[in-house]
Amino acid sequence: MRHVISLLIENESGALSRVSGLFSARGYNIESLTVAPTEDASMSRMTIVTTGSDDIIEQITKQLNKLVEVVKVVDISEAAHIERELMLTKVRATGKDREEMKRMAEIFRARIIDVTDTSYVIELTGNQTKLDAFISAIDPALVLETVRSGVCGVGRGDRILKV
Amino acid sequence: MVLTGAEIVIRCLQEEKVDYVFGYPGGAVLYIYDALFNQDKVRHVLVRHEQAAVHAADGYARSTENVGVALVTSGPGATNAVTGIATAYCDSIPMVIISGQVPTAAIGQDAFQEVDTVGITRPCVKHNFLVKDVRDIAATIKKAFYLARTGRPGPVLVDIPKDVSAHKCEFEYPKEVSMRSYNPVVKGHQGQIRKAVQLLLEAKRPMIYTGGGVVLANAAEQLTKLTRLLGFPITNTLMGLGGYPASDRQYLGMPGMHGTYEANMAMHYSDVLLAVGARFDDRVIGNPDHFAEEPRKIIHVDIDPSSISKRVRVDVPIVGDLKDVLEEMIRQLEANAARPNPDTLGSWWKQVDEWRSRECMKYKNSDEIIKPQFVIQKLWEVTGGDAIVTSDVGQHQMWASQYYRFDKPRRWLNSGGLGTMGVGLPYAMGAQLANPGAQVACVTGEASIQMNIQELSTCKQFRLPIKICNLNNRYLGMVRQWQQLFHGERYSESYMDSLPDFAKLAEAYGHVGLKIERPSDVEGALREAFARKNDLVFLDFQIDQTENVYPMVQGGKGLTEMILSAEDL
Ligand SMILES: Cc1cc2nc3c(=O)[nH]c(=O)nc-3n(C[C@H](O)[C@H](O)[C@H](O)COP(=O)(O)OP(=O)(O)OC[C@H]3O[C@@H](n4cnc5c(N)ncnc54)[C@H](O)[C@@H]3O)c2cc1C
Ligand SMILES: Cc1ncc(C[n+]2csc(CCOP(=O)(O)OP(=O)(O)O)c2C)c(N)n1
Ligand SMILES: [Mg+2]
Numbered sequence: 001m002r003h004v005i006s007l008l009i010e011n012e013s014g015a016l017s018r019v020s021g022l023f024s025a026r027g028y029n030i031e032s033l034t035v036a037p038t039e040d041a042s043m044s045r046m047t048i049v050t051t052g053s054d055d056i057i058e059q060i061t062k063q064l065n066k067l068v069e070v071v072k073v074v075d076i077s078e079a080a081h082i083e084r085e086l087m088l089t090k091v092r093a094t095g096k097d098r099e100e101m102k103r104m105a106e107i108f109r110a111r112i113i114d115v116t117d118t119s120y121v122i123e124l125t126g127n128q129t130k131l132d133a134f135i136s137a138i139d140p141a142l143v144l145e146t147v148r149s150g151v152c153g154v155g156r157g158d159r160i161l162k163v
Numbered sequence: 164m165v166l167t168g169a170e171i172v173i174r175c176l177q178e179e180k181v182d183y184v185f186g187y188p189g190g191a192v193l194y195i196y197d198a199l200f201n202q203d204k205v206r207h208v209l210v211r212h213e214q215a216a217v218h219a220a221d222g223y224a225r226s227t228e229n230v231g232v233a234l235v236t237s238g239p240g241a242t243n244a245v246t247g248i249a250t251a252y253c254d255s256i257p258m259v260i261i262s263g264q265v266p267t268a269a270i271g272q273d274a275f276q277e278v279d280t281v282g283i284t285r286p287c288v289k290h291n292f293l294v295k296d297v298r299d300i301a302a303t304i305k306k307a308f309y310l311a312r313t314g315r316p317g318p319v320l321v322d323i324p325k326d327v328s329a330h331k332c333e334f335e336y337p338k339e340v341s342m343r344s345y346n347p348v349v350k351g352h353q354g355q356i357r358k359a360v361q362l363l364l365e366a367k368r369p370m371i372y373t374g375g376g377v378v379l380a381n382a383a384e385q386l387t388k389l390t391r392l393l394g395f396p397i398t399n400t401l402m403g404l405g406g407y408p409a410s411d412r413q414y415l416g417m418p419g420m421h422g423t424y425e426a427n428m429a430m431h432y433s434d435v436l437l438a439v440g441a442r443f444d445d446r447v448i449g450n451p452d453h454f455a456e457e458p459r460k461i462i463h464v465d466i467d468p469s470s471i472s473k474r475v476r477v478d479v480p481i482v483g484d485l486k487d488v489l490e491e492m493i494r495q496l497e498a499n500a501a502r503p504n505p506d507t508l509g510s511w512w513k514q515v516d517e518w519r520s521r522e523c524m525k526y527k528n529s530d531e532i533i534k535p536q537f538v539i540q541k542l543w544e545v546t547g548g549d550a551i552v553t554s555d556v557g558q559h560q561m562w563a564s565q566y567y568r569f570d571k572p573r574r575w576l577n578s579g580g581l582g583t584m585g586v587g588l589p590y591a592m593g594a595q596l597a598n599p600g601a602q603v604a605c606v607t608g609e610a611s612i613q614m615n616i617q618e619l620s621t622c623k624q625f626r627l628p629i630k631i632c633n634l635n636n637r638y639l640g641m642v643r644q645w646q647q648l649f650h651g652e653r654y655s656e657s658y659m660d661s662l663p664d665f666a667k668l669a670e671a672y673g674h675v676g677l678k679i680e681r682p683s684d685v686e687g688a689l690r691e692a693f694a695r696k697n698d699l700v701f702l703d704f705q706i707d708q709t710e711n712v713y714p715m716v717q718g719g720k721g722l723t724e725m726i727l728s729a730e731d732l
Binding site: 009010013014017018021025055058059062063065066068069070071163 | 281282285286289290293310342343344345467468469472473
């Protein structure tokens with residue numbers, strides 16, 4: 001099962017390697033991992049997308065909690081939550097493809113944020129499935145490069161991760 | 164007061180009431196050694212190899228209730244320490260390791276004797292720190308000691324660059340530590356404890372299974388009280404020996420791979436299992452699927468939530484300091500008139516005693532050749548069962564755990580989790596320094612002892628009257644046993660040729676050496692050795708080369724599928 005785990009961690013050097021080292025040492029999957037400081041600069045927030053049986057997910061949260069610098073851990077995918085990911089796609093845009101790409105961007109509510117004679121950079125945010133859908137909707141031969149930020153997420157409403 | 168970083172390090176150790184530091188100097192820690200030189204509160208024990216420094220500090224901690232401290236230089240000093248750190252980590256031993264690092268400006272430059280110590284040790288410490296500013300040293304060391312000894316204990320490493328140890332700042336030792344990210348649970352959940360007590364009272368085939376946590380929590384007294392109050396059978400893991408008196412009737416011996424028949428049968432067929440400070444290790448429960456076949460309710464008390472429901476699903480988890488939880492269980496039981504039904508308990512004991520009557524620890528003694536079990540039994544007699552016994556890893560370790568009966572905690576020091584050959588002698592050093600008057604015996608094998616034999620020199624320098632009992636079978640015995648049983652008797656590289664004359668070797672280091680070849684000489688030699696109160700005596704027992712450790716649960720087999728003796732093969 002796919003889970004989205006959010007955690008707050010002290011913003012110390014090496015904190016990221018403690019988390020990534022834990023996943024590799026214990027053979028847990030990481031689908032994506034994002035990290036950046038929060039409004040409180042002394043703390044970073046990480047979002048980890050992982051897969052595993054209930055037993056494994058239970059161990060993952062316990063092991064994360066056990067890391068001395070980890071302040072709080074929640075599995076936000078246990079209840080209503082929102083996930084977003086950012087993708088930048090550079091596509092070849094010449095001739096009739098120029099119009100076609102613009103149309104696709106509009107359909108997906110993406111934005112074209114860089115334009116040259118031969119290319120566009122398209123910015124798209126959404127959940128993973130939306131980004132996947134966009135990628136499969138456009139002609140793969142036209143994709144020059146893509147970069148995805150990995151998922152970040154928050155619980156809905158009263159579900160707040162804060163110290 | 165303005166002090167250098169190095170002076171601050173030593174002042175912090177003084178504040179923590181550290182009496183011994185085990186270490187080895189080098190370039191990156193020269194300022195710290197200089198600061199050591201100028202005081203006499205913290206005594207330094209110069210070992211002959213950094214691995215032994217960490218093991219000795221670990222042995223010191225295991226034999227006391229204190230944090231062990233080791234000091235090593237950067238690069239090779241730190242890498243030599245890694246085995247020691249990992250050994251302590253696997254058995255949750257509270258330690259602080261201070262390592263020197265190259266100067267801050269040189270970090271990342273592939274400088275002389277530079278390794279990423281924090282990176283290398285990360286997976287085998289409870290936590291580690293790189294101190295980049297002299298003003299952070301005191302607070303970091305304070306945190307290191309706090310982390311090492313609270314919650315689930317473990318080793319904490321503090322890496323200090325050379326320039327940081329030379330810089331100066333005002334010294335003040337923090338009174339307290341508060342870390343928003345680290346708050347181990349101490350008090351167990353009342354409701355869960357009540358549920359547990361209820362289950363225990365209603366149990367038909369109850370069993371208590373305890374481990375190293377009881378020793379670490381200094382809760383042997385509480386455990387004994389609870390166990391007597393309930394009248395249940397009890398087993399202690401290899402790490403928990405002495406947590407409950409082994410000579411007591413309720414004690415069934417050790418569980419697991421080389422545990423007793425009665426302990427394993429009672430574990431397996433129990434309907435309520437109370438696990439306390441034990442982590443359902445694979446060497447203890449055998450094949451987890453086989454273990455899960457019998458339905459039973461499991462209550463698990465542990466301070467580390469990640470120990471709970473890791474390998475075995477638990478019905479009543481209780482997170483907390485087990486001393487606190489045991490006290491609460493006792494309180495609830497004493498406040499309540501209900502007791503386990505004597506008839507049901509009686510018939511369970513009848514079953515348990517029937518298992519016990521198999522006498523699985525019986526062995527065939529000999530007049531011709533020394534049996535290792537016999538040596539340990541004699542060691543127990545000669546020391547009045549009151550020695551601190553350390554061991555290395557192998558068959559001798561199992562025989563020591565099976566035939567020396569430990570009635571008190573912190574008398575049995577060995578590497579259970581990592582199984583590190585070479586710990587025996589350094590553990591004995593740490594234990595002897597921590598307990599100057601105590602009888603300290605190191606039970607070892609001819610292979611293990613050679614992994615840290617250089618420490619005979621340290622023992623001479625610090626006059627440590629350890630008694631080394633070398634169960635010399637000229638084999639990597641434990642390896643040979645597996646090859647005999649599971650690899651078609653193909654003894655690949657498990658024979659030890661060209662062994663030194665250990666008695667002479669001991670003498671060369673300035674100690675007493677004895678070679679014992681006949682069963683009739685065993686007791687006399689032990690008596691002579693322990694009568695020499697001020698000497699280290701190396702007893703080289705030439706034992707039966709082909710003796711195996713039984714009972715045994717083969718890897719992958721269930722707890723009840725035991726080989727009880729050679730006849731079962
Ligand atoms: C050659 C060899 C053979 C072995 N054969 C056997 C065998 O036959 N039988 C056997 O038992 N072992 C055997 N072992 C040892 C085995 O590998 C494990 O090390 C051992 O079983 C683990 O012991 P434990 O479960 O008591 O856990 P420990 O490693 O001692 O862990 C202690 C537990 O207590 C918890 N704890 C610590 N402090 C507290 C506190 N204050 N409050 C609450 N909880 C706390 C910790 O979180 C942890 O979960 C063998 C080892 C070797 C090298
Ligand atoms: C550092 C290390 N290397 C290898 C092993 C694997 N090993 C376990 S027991 C053993 C043999 C130990 O021989 P000895 O010390 O003579 O003890 P015996 O089993 O003969 O009593 C070996 C090689 C280990 N546990 N530790
Ligand atoms: Mg041997």
